[in-house]
Amino acid sequence: MSANIAIDVDRLKKQFRVQKNREGLAGAMKDLFKREYTDVTAVKEISFQIPQGEICGYIGENGAGKSTTIKMLTGILVPTSGGLRVNGHIPHKEREAFVKGIGVVFGQRSQLWWDIGVIESFQLLRKVYKVPEAEYRKRLTELVERLKLADLLHRPVRKLSLGQRMRCELVAALLHNPSILFLDEPTIGLDILVKTEIREFLKEMNQEHGTTILLTTHDLQDIEALCSRVIMLDDGRIIYDGNLTDLKTKWSKGREIQFQFGTQVKLPQLEQLTAGLEGVQWKLVNEVTAVLWLPMAVNVSDAMARVVVVGDIRDIKIFETNTDEIVREIYQTEKTPT
Amino acid sequence: MNPAYVDIIRIRFLMMLAYRVNYYSGIIIYAINIGAYYFLWQAIYGNQEVLGGFTINQMTTYIAVSWMARAFYFNNLDREIADEIRDGSVAIQFIRPYNYLMVKLMQGLGEGLFRLLLFMVPGMVVVCLIFPVTLPTDPTVWGWYLVMLFFSFLINTQINMLTGLFAFFVENNTGLIRMKRVLVDLFSGVIIPMSFFPGWLEGIMKWLPFQAITYLPSSVFTGRTPISEAGAVFGLQVLWCVLLAVPILAVWRAARTRLFVQGG
Numbered sequence: 001m002s003a004n005i006a007i008d009v010d011r012l013k014k015q016f017r018v019q020k021n022r023e024g025l026a027g028a029m030k031d032l033f034k035r036e037y038t039d040v041t042a043v044k045e046i047s048f049q050i051p052q053g054e055i056c057g058y059i060g061e062n063g064a065g066k067s068t069t070i071k072m073l074t075g076i077l078v079p080t081s082g083g084l085r086v087n088g089h090i091p092h093k094e095r096e097a098f099v100k101g102i103g104v105v106f107g108q109r110s111q112l113w114w115d116i117g118v119i120e121s122f123q124l125l126r127k128v129y130k131v132p133e134a135e136y137r138k139r140l141t142e143l144v145e146r147l148k149l150a151d152l153l154h155r156p157v158r159k160l161s162l163g164q165r166m167r168c169e170l171v172a173a174l175l176h177n178p179s180i181l182f183l184d185e186p187t188i189g190l191d192i193l194v195k196t197e198i199r200e201f202l203k204e205m206n207q208e209h210g211t212t213i214l215l216t217t218h219d220l221q222d223i224e225a226l227c228s229r230v231i232m233l234d235d236g237r238i239i240y241d242g243n244l245t246d247l248k249t250k251w252s253k254g255r256e257i258q259f260q261f262g263t264q265v266k267l268p269q270l271e272q273l274t275a276g277l278e279g280v281q282w283k284l285v286n287e288v289t290a291v292l293w294l295p296m297a298v299n300v301s302d303a304m305a306r307v308v309v310v311g312d313i314r315d316i317k318i319f320e321t322n323t324d325e326i327v328r329e330i331y332q333t334e335k336t337p338t
Numbered sequence: 339m340n341p342a343y344v345d346i347i348r349i350r351f352l353m354m355l356a357y358r359v360n361y362y363s364g365i366i367i368y369a370i371n372i373g374a375y376y377f378l379w380q381a382i383y384g385n386q387e388v389l390g391g392f393t394i395n396q397m398t399t400y401i402a403v404s405w406m407a408r409a410f411y412f413n414n415l416d417r418e419i420a421d422e423i424r425d426g427s428v429a430i431q432f433i434r435p436y437n438y439l440m441v442k443l444m445q446g447l448g449e450g451l452f453r454l455l456l457f458m459v460p461g462m463v464v465v466c467l468i469f470p471v472t473l474p475t476d477p478t479v480w481g482w483y484l485v486m487l488f489f490s491f492l493i494n495t496q497i498n499m500l501t502g503l504f505a506f507f508v509e510n511n512t513g514l515i516r517m518k519r520v521l522v523d524l525f526s527g528v529i530i531p532m533s534f535f536p537g538w539l540e541g542i543m544k545w546l547p548f549q550a551i552t553y554l555p556s557s558v559f560t561g562r563t564p565i566s567e568a569g570a571v572f573g574l575q576v577l578w579c580v581l582l583a584v585p586i587l588a589v590w591r592a593a594r595t596r597l598f599v600q601g602g
Contacts, residue, residue: 104433
């Protein structure tokens with residue numbers, strides 16, 4: 001294994017035993033004496049490697065196995081089988097030594113102490129991670145300044161807004177200067193301002209400290225803003241691993257051109273213009289505006305050439321399919337067995 | 339040992355201070371309990387001098403001391419652990435470089451110390467003024483008792499942890515927690531001293547850890563068990579402490595591999 005691999009996952013698998021509840025009173029009585037279980041495989045032999053300093057997005061639908069993977073990578077869950085090395089440690093075996101080198105933020109769970117002031121939580125974490133006082137001061141000042149937390153430090157966590165809490169969670173996860181940061185849906189439920197702020201902050205952390213970041217998210221803008229690489233998971237398997245641009249070209253089926261004409265246009269008239277171009281579709285937005293959908297196979301210039309002969313065109317806009325749509329598309333196609 | 343553990347005690351102490359209403363209502367509840375049992379035993383004794391090896395005075399002292407001790411060793415760690423397992427927040431505890439059970443123990447200690455200082459000590463003064471309680475004058479008895487009280491706390495906390503950790507294996511262990519609470523109160527001797535149980539039950543009790551929580555230390559304190567036997571009582575407490583650690587560690591190990599974090 002090369003030294004600069006931060007996360008090395010090899011045929012990782014996690015199976016859960018889920019208790020089956022039998023129906024009705026008779027079933028409940030049977031359950032009392034003999035339980036039946038079904039095995040559910042949440043993660044099915046996935047493999048990937050993440051080099052140091054990379055920001056990698058880990059996406060997939062609810063229940064695809066993202067959180068289970070993160071929990072194995074952070075040593076919370078013990079894998080059923082497969083190899084796993086994070087920072088050179090086997091997470092669940094050398095837990096205490098291992099967790100000192102990582103930071104974790106769960107968007108849906110707070111790791112701060114609910115009833116005490118934020119600063120008290122930080123100080124407790126300083127002791128938990130045995131961070132030297134001077135280093136702690138320096139780091140705290142830097143983080144507090146960057147995330148604008150100075151006013152919040154003495155408030156109890158339960159009185160913070162979600163956005164404020166999330167920024168504090170980030171500080172809590174980074175106080176001991178971890179080399180890998182795991183983020184499980186860090187921007188869930190946040191407004192756009194806080195989201196942007198957090199993205200900016202993560203990018204800076206990555207550039208200045210070389211922190212490796214693995215994040216799961218449902219917000220693809222997180223991915224677009226941050227990630228050089230995307231791993232897409234579906235039903236416990238990796239269905240895509242690569243960069244975002246490739247994902248778009250590979251899965252995107254087409255794009256749209258919007259024309260605004262000077263005079264009123266009718267659908268048959270427009271369809272006639274592009275007759276012969278395979279798979280194109282027109283849609284009228286209003287009397288003078290129409291949208292032309294082009295599959296990847298058709299050149300934008302070919303289509304334009306056909307339409308501009310109309311002459312009176314006020315405006316043209318080209319829309320690329322956005323990542324959200326692509327991903328939705330992928331999820332839907334993966335659902336139907338091919 | 340991680341210096342953070344001391345801080346965890348401190349923080350729990352501060353948190354207890356923050357919830358003052360609980361504190362005041364606790365005082366009232368304990369006062370009522372001690373009063374009720376005092377009058378109950380008065381009625382039971384009637385004209386009799388000695389019952390179950392206790393004189394009425396020893397009994398009054400036993401009740402007051404046992405309830406006050408309960409204030410120190412009692413905690414809700416069973417429920418706290420079960421809740422954290424059920425709602426999945428136990429996962430957060432695994433990403434920190436400390437031992438979860440140790441943290442819980444320290445939280446319990448913080449709570450216990452709070453009650454010892456702000457509840458037991460003033461409470462005992464009040465109780466001594468109202469009821470005919472005779473406290474021992476021998477400092478060795480006091481010394482032994484304080485050490486034993488700490489071990490009462492340890493044993494009770496261990497039983498709580500074991501009960502709480504069962505949440506890893508059963509979906510809902512509220513029933514188990516309730517049952518345990520009744521068992522501990524009844525069999526530890528807070529409600530009735532062991533010597534009042536029928537012979538066979540008393541025999542069984544000797545083989546269970548509960549008596550080491552209240553009955554044995556309180557008997558030493560009230561002078562029913564001579565101080566010369568205090569060493570043996572203490573030895574029994576230590577033995578239970580060690581014995582109980584075994585299943586806790588076993589359950590903890592097993593739980594690690596089958597930890598199912600609920601809610602995704």
